[in-house]
Amino acid sequence: MQHLIENISYLQDKYLLKGFTFGFVHVAIMLLGFYTGWSINRFLKLISNGVIAGIIGVVIAHSCADLIASLIDPDLREAAVGIFLGGLVVLPFIPFFEKYIIKSKHHIAIGDHEDLKKDLKKKHK
Secondary structure (H helix, E strand, C coil): CHHHHHHCHHHCCHHHHCCHHHHHHHHHHHHHHHHHCCCHHHHHCCCCCHHHHHHHHHHHHHHHHHHHHHHHCCCCHHHHHHHHHHHHCCHHHHHHHHHHCCCCCCCCCCCHHHHHHHHHHCCCC
16 A cells, blocks of 8 residues: 555655555455454354443454554554554443443434334335
8 A cells, every 4th residue: 555655646745645544444444344244243242232242342343443554554553552552442431331321312223223124115216
């Protein structure tokens, strides 16, 4: 990726492209996991309930993707460990959030399955 950025003439002005490799790799890892069906959540569901497993899985997956992407991106390489640890530092707060924060009735995960069923039944052009 760095080779492409350095050798393609219109990408020479790296001012606008700092972090490009990070963004590309991070999203590619997420898409790869989505399309291959690989999920940390499946492993976590064995030791906790599904909601907590999903939340913890998202945090761990994104932190790992951040680490890999920042190690590959030359502009962020020196910040890789900090980015990774910064993503994981929220894990101890999850039980507190689950216990003391009431989820909004407008939360995106509430009611989505009914909307999804309606959308799947509609005829699309």
